[in-house]
Amino acid sequence: MEPTKKGVHENAKTDDLAKDTESGQDEFMTTNQGLRINDDQNSLKAGERGPTLLEDFQLREKIMHFDHERIPERIVHARGSGAHGVFELTESLSKYTKAGFLQTPGTKTPVFVRFSTVAGSRGSSDLARDVRGFAVKFYTEEGNFDLVGNNVPVFFIQDAVKFPDLIHAVKPEPNHEMPQAASAHDTFWDFISLTPESMHTIMWAMSDRAIPRSLRMMEGFGVHTFRFVNENNESVFVKFHWKPVLGVHSLAWDEAQNLSGKDSDFHRRDLWEAIESGNFPEWNFGVQIVEEKDEFKFDFDLLDPTKLIPEEIVPVQIIGKMTLNRNPDNFFAETEQVAFHPGHVVSGIDFSNDPLLQGRLFSYTDTQLSRLGSPNFHEIPINRPIAPVHNNQRDGHMRQTINTGQSSYHPNTTGGGCPFQAKAAEGGFVSYHERIDAQKVRARSHSFFDHFSQATLFFNSQSVPEKNHIINAFRFELGKLETPAIRERVVGMLTRVDKTLAEKVAEGLGMPVPKPAENLNQNIPADGDPADFQPFDVNPELKISKALSMAATVKNTIKTRQIAILAADGVDGDSLNTMKLALEAAGAKTKIVAPHLGFIADANGNKIKVDQSFLTSASVLFDAVYVADGTKSAALLQGEPDAVHFVNEAYKHCKAIAANGAGAKLTELSAVGSKLHGEGNAGEKITEAGVLIDHSPDEFIKAIAQHRFWEREKPGKVPA
Secondary structure, three states: OOOOOOOOOOOOOOOOOOOOOOOOOOOOOEOOOOOEOOOOOOOOEOOOOOOEOOOOHHHHHHHHHHHOOOOOOOOOOOOEEEEEEEEEEOOOOOOOOOOHHHOOOOOEEEEEEEEEEOOOOOOOOOOOOOOEEEEEEEEEOOEEEEEEEEOOOOOOOOOHHHHHHHHHHHOOEOOOOEOOOOOOOHHHHHHHHOOHHHHHHHHHHOOHHHOEOOHHHOOEEOOOOEEEEOOOOOEEEEEEEEEEOOOOOEOOHHHHHHHHHHOOOHHHHHHHHHHHOOOOOEEEEEEEEEEHHHOOOOOOOOOOOOOOOOOOOOOOEEEEEEEEEEOOOOOHHHHHOOOOOOOOOOOOEEEOOOHHHHHHHHHHHHHHHHHHOOOOHHHOHHHOOOOOOOOOOOOOOOOOOOOOOOOOOOOOOOOOOOOOOOOHHHOOOOOOOOOOOOOOOOOOOHHHOOOOHHHHHHHHOOOHHHHHHHHHHHHHHHHOOOOHHHHHHHHHHHHHHOHHHHHHHHHHHOOOOOOOOOOOOOOOOOOOOHHHHOOOOOOOOOOOOHHHOHHHOOOOOOOOOEEEEEOOOOEOHHHHHHHHHHHHHOOOEEEEEEOOOEEEEEOOOOEEEEOEEOOOOOHHHOOEEEEOOOHHHHHHHHOOHHHHHHHHHHHHOOOEEEEOHHHHHHHHHOOOOHHHOOEOHHHOEOOEOOEEEOOOHHHHHHHHHOOOOHHHOOOOOOOO
16 A cells, blocks of 8 residues: 555544553654664665664664563563453442443443463463462543452461562472472462461462453452542541452363463463454453441451451342443554553542551552652553543653643642642542551551451352362372472461361371461561461351352353364265354354364265364363264264364363264263263163253353363273
């Protein structure tokens, strides 16, 4: 294409955000100063074979920019993926808060969301066992509100002063910089074994919540207790929840490890492709509200970030829905440069005295200054609010705003007193007038020293398969340790959570169940009495919370599920197409997986495009497997070891498997076994959980919707 006549590029603005974009489409190449470039292939030299000249300003600018393209990665949450979207309010919260975007049902607020792992570097795998970050930037008309949370509702520590210790412990060990993005090493578990307040979050981290099937299929939590403040300056406590419309689903641990090798970008790719295909991820937004008068009525402390409010005690009220509908145009400019901060709030949302939250209010500004190199990081397009910005802050590294006028201070008369301070009635933020009458101390409330009751609640609330996965996760993590004493201390702490859990973990480690040390908690001031800092036991009324188990999640849809259809030359085209159309009509995505790329021919000679070969594919990339009918196709697949392994592995990971006609012969060679074939009483099909031979597409669809058939898990049963 020819460039425009003048080569002038105008910055485009999106409808929701003031974001500069530049594609270079139909434009002349220029320097960063706008000078058109005649030759971008050669540096300026003294003769064709001579030295490069110092005066080559084009080379200097280009190389300088390249040399500085990278900024320091986040110390935590370095590995992330982001997307744009919109939040629509469905229920007014005007009774509780004056926040403008929570007043009128139907109000739509632009958002940018970043999901992340915590421990690994930018180049680490998506599939690490880890807590996931779930950060949402609301671009409201009153300013930006950042809800910076995780996919786990609690945290490892109670006071921000311990955060550097936690992260230093979980990061690769400093003497040899190993392991990357993994907590299965001595320093992490040494810290945990001496910090019993971490035990509730550890239970979540060892559960399947730490290996989500998709970023689109995990919950999000604000973690801390915040405040809502209404127009009458009345306050309530609030906790924030994101509940995925597709349900909460996980991977198998073996599957996650395999996926790290097959596609370490699995979660990032899944999110990107879902949005690109129009299958926009959705979450319902909910709140748990506690009146101030009820602050002390629970058997846990609302300000303790290692505690959650069980939904059976305070139900989650759904107030809106978030939809992610646009991928970033540029990963660095948006996903990497987005700057979140729990202190970015709007009038009507305020803080509690949670000591971890209080520390985060300091830490995030400091972090952004280090990463982005300037106090002007709010002017980067992805961070720029849609609300107008007027203040007396000036200058600084990479300042973009050109401030006019004489005055840069307040109060002033040279600028007419502008910008004016806003009264509360005009939207000015006023901190909640909480009465505080206390001595200045370095201490924690005694109510924070129940470290095990909610860890026990979480474990008791899990299904049998989920409990087994937690046991195996502890066995894996602790089995990697080199120091027996650390392993013993951790298992000793598990006896305070659940004795059966401790016994089974110890059995897998080949060790007796130890007794907890007398001084279990090591977070003790130098002149403190250890007895004053030890955990106490609580016997809560609530013993099981169904909301804590993924067994009760949404299982009525296969939308966006990835289904592998195994086929080869000679496949029955009708069998293949009938299943393919039915699955896609139900919202699933299908891929034809065959011995080679290109095309295969069905039994009638019709060409069928192959999406992936067994060399480039694997069962771990899919949610379910279907083997189509066709005598020749089945024979070819039976002679393909990778095809047999494909079915074996899907079976091992408890996925739905279906086959029709001759396609069932492939399952006979696999671990599924021949016992599944034949007729039962009155013509009833014989099946094992999630394995369907000669069943209808509708029955296969129902099976896929169950996500996994964990009851198939039996050690040593599947040679995959």
